[in-house]
Amino acid sequence: MFTAPTLPGTLRLQLFTAPGARPVAVATQIAGEEGMSLMNGVERFAGAVWERHCPDQDLPPVWVEQQLEAQAQGVPRESRIRHVVFAGVDRYRPHGPRWSVITHEQLQDLVGATVATDRGTGYVPRAVEPEPRLVFAQFAVARLARPKPFREPACMPAGVPWWRRWTRQVRPDRGAARTCCWYHGGDWHAVNAMALELLERARAQSVEPDGMEEFAIAHADAAVASQWHTEALASLFSVSNAIQPASQTGYINGQHRAQAMLEAGVRRTVVLHYVDEP
Incomplete structure (x- = not known):
């Protein structure tokens, strides 16, 4: 089993x-069970495999992913292989x-050579931990960590510095939608106004977190x-896919939406927290 101190x-x-050939790394993982x-x-x-096993190479090993689906009762795991x-x-x-x-x-x-298609006999599943409780809550956008958007167009080259986010809080940008990417394709002020109203309605109706997405779509449809x-x-x-702040990494999800909101000067949004049950 491969891992490293900084790997989640x-x-x-x-x-x-x-000899003389670039190494090939085949990484196999069970979906949903290994972080x-x-x-x-x-x-x-x-990067971790490169640093630990091929530190003298100028390039990382050729990387192949083999993602195994979680095994159902009596049904073999299905494998998806990607180069x-x-x-x-x-x-x-x-x-x-x-x-x-x-x-x-x-x-x-x-x-x-022959490549094994399973997780291996040495695999030890993670210990089952108590399921945390999901909670949607209001959050001040200016308090979100500085985003570091990745794999996205040049319209999001870096996070929003503190001075710009506070300036946008005083002078929000309500400009027209842009065509550069999905994240800049609409009005986040209007979306978050709906989100905050929706959150209050959901609490009054005791909507469970797993039902919130469907509840939101119905709310948007009613508002045309x-x-x-x-x-x-x-x-x-x-x-x-909700915006999830994280204490160590800044975000679990939502960096691009957070950046778009910070650029627009949105003041409050909705984030998802995981609360450990006692």
């Missing part, structure tokens, strides 16, 4: 080497990943909101 997940690593997924953490996982190509690298920090699906036969041709505004509102109440 585990994986099985098969590393194939040959951060291979796709979400690809730069960090590949990852990085657009560029800094020392032990690849960036700009692009994925392409390959077959198991293509994978074996790539490495020139545009497709973009409906999608944006629903994203704030999706348990898998």
